Amino acid sequence: MFKKSRVFYRLFVPFFLLGVGLVLGFCIFIYTTTYNSVEESFLKDKRDYTLQVLHNVEQKVRTIEYGFTAYSSTSSFEETFKTPFYESEFDRYQDIRKEMSYIEMLGIEGSAYNLISLDQKWGIINGSLKTLTEQELDGFKEKYVEGKTQSLFWRPDGEQIEMIMTLPIYRSEKFAMGTASIPKRSIDQIVGNKEQYVEIYNKQDELLYSNQEKDSSLTSGEFNRLKEKAANGMTMMRAKDGRTYVYALSDYNQWLYMVEVNQGEIGTIIRNTAIGLVITSLLLILLVGFISYRLAESYSKPIRKIQEKLALPRVPSKENELSLLAASIEQVVDQNELLTEDLTRQQPQLETLFVLSLFRNRLSEKEVQNRLEQFGYDVDHKVFYTVVIQMDTDFEEQGVEGDLFRLAINQVVAECIPESERFIPIVLNDEMQATILAFPETEEEPERKIAKYYESIQQAVKENLHVTLSAGISAPYTTIVESKKAVDLAKESLYYRVNVGAESIIFFSDISQLVNDATLSKFPLDLHNQLLGAVRSGEEDEAVSHMDSLIADIFKTNKNPVSIGVTLTRIINDLVQLGQLLGADFAIFDRIKPLYEEAMNAYSPERIRKRLTEDLLKPVIRSTHDKKEQSIKSLSQKIVYIVETEFDQDLSLDQIADRLHYNPNYLSNVFKKEYGESFGDYLMNYRLQKAQRWLVETEWTVKEIAEKLQYRNSQNFIRFFKKRLDMTPGDYRKKHRH
Incomplete structure (x- = not known):
């Protein structure tokens, strides 16, 4: 009862092995895809985190540099730092401390800021006035001034980062110096996540900051390769030891920000997925075994099923197999005969689909060759023309359904042109019918023959359907795959009936010169x-x-x-x-x-x-x-809307008048009557309001704001601002931000 035949095992084993292979392959594919997706998302998060660190640190660095630069650009800076400083000058000390407090407020919390006069040998260091020794002064000048082309230096200093800026920044004569000492804990607060291994290198490849007390695993060669990739816009590198680094290079100061990726985090994320896939694989393998068993059992007992269906007596096993084979062959033969009959009945539809595909260029050359052989078309040593015809009047004007007309015209074309000289005629779209004509290369005057065919088609359609047709004929072509271009040329020819009237037969060769002529459109x-x-x-x-x-x-x-x-x-x-x-x-x-x-x-x-x-x-x-009256009344509102939405673009009343199709003087009178001021004054006042808001809410410079408000010269903007508000944009920003 439990003994199985050899046929059973020959079926069961392949089914089972195939199923197991598919299950394992599927699970491996899912795991690989999931791992890659998780890794990609994980690395993207790391890249985003790296860029966030870059932007946060860079913003603070730029703020500090800007604070010193801005102070050195003031009119009182040179006088202050080229004058000896005495301990009794408390007001002067307070002024300097006020500027330093402003820098501290904008800079990084916990940092120390100093200002030193190289010219007068004094400095405000650690909040106190200090006189510099000649040795200290010479050390500063030798290290940061003499022979130096740069004015800004960032370098590591133990557990902190030190900035030295020789001042004034935009003058070759350096008579002062500003310093900022940023402790590591302050950078830690900006970096935020202590679990991430973050390193920051300056332009000279010096390690400015590392949030963990360990040496980098990168070799010097790998580090140089990483910098080269960062300069080329790449953001990730795998070291030889298998570690992955995500990095970003600052466009502002060429600092390199590097974050080491912990591959163990990816494994932790994917672990549950791997366990689930293993369990799923085992369950699927059990299911495959059950299905394989059922399939093998069913296929190994075919005769029993046949006997049950046909009420046949049981026969020996070998005869059962032969009977099944004979029945299967007979069934296949019957199905093939039915399929052949279906293909014969559907051949016109298949040919139509083939020609449509040619016109839409959806077939490869190999597919075209196979279809030509299937439908029996001989295209060797042939020249082809594509003809498109279209009614000169609408179907609606004829009072009939368009589908009936198109089918009738298609049938007339099929009857008037011999089958040996054409492909099957097709309805191209709701308005056009198209046919590919084929003539031997030795055919004399094929265009004369085409004209004769389509004159007879026009006559037959006019007599029987009472409509007129026009035809457009493409240039000749020798490769059937060029039919897409040919049908476009035929349509182009058909468009030129505007010049010759209805019932036209137009060859592309006759109008090609007109197509190539660059004729300007004449507009009344x-x-x-x-x-x-x-x-x-x-x-x-x-x-x-x-x-x-x-x-x-x-x-x-x-x-x-x-x-x-x-x-x-x-x-x-x-x-x-x-x-x-x-x-x-x-x-x-x-x-x-x-x-x-x-x-x-x-x-x-x-x-x-x-x-x-x-x-x-x-x-x-x-x-x-x-709506006319209401529209006229809302002209002023439309002008105001344009001003409020396009104030940062080049805007004039003439442009608005052209867009609204009104006379500029008329619009000017309407606007002034409605709002009590001219358009120009309203626009300038609105831009002034925007400038006030941007000065308080954004970090944009005065020059940037002037450019956004369409001032070609920022000095004009400053003069206008001061004229209206009795203060410069810079003074306004300081006043309202404090």
């Missing part, structure tokens, strides 16, 4: 302005009349379809913009995308005039009629 500006004026005044009949004249003039003066399309698109854009300014219903503009497409492909003046009038012009006029 006077008629256009009259149209916009009629829309503003709400005169529908007058606007329709101007639209008729405008469209007629455009088609009369522009012969290139591209020029016509560009000109019509400009009209649509201006009407849309004007309608929006006049408060037209936005639903009108949500439906105009087909209008843009028709404008770029316009060939009938009457058709595009009707569409523009009925779908855009009249709806805009009727929608804005009731």
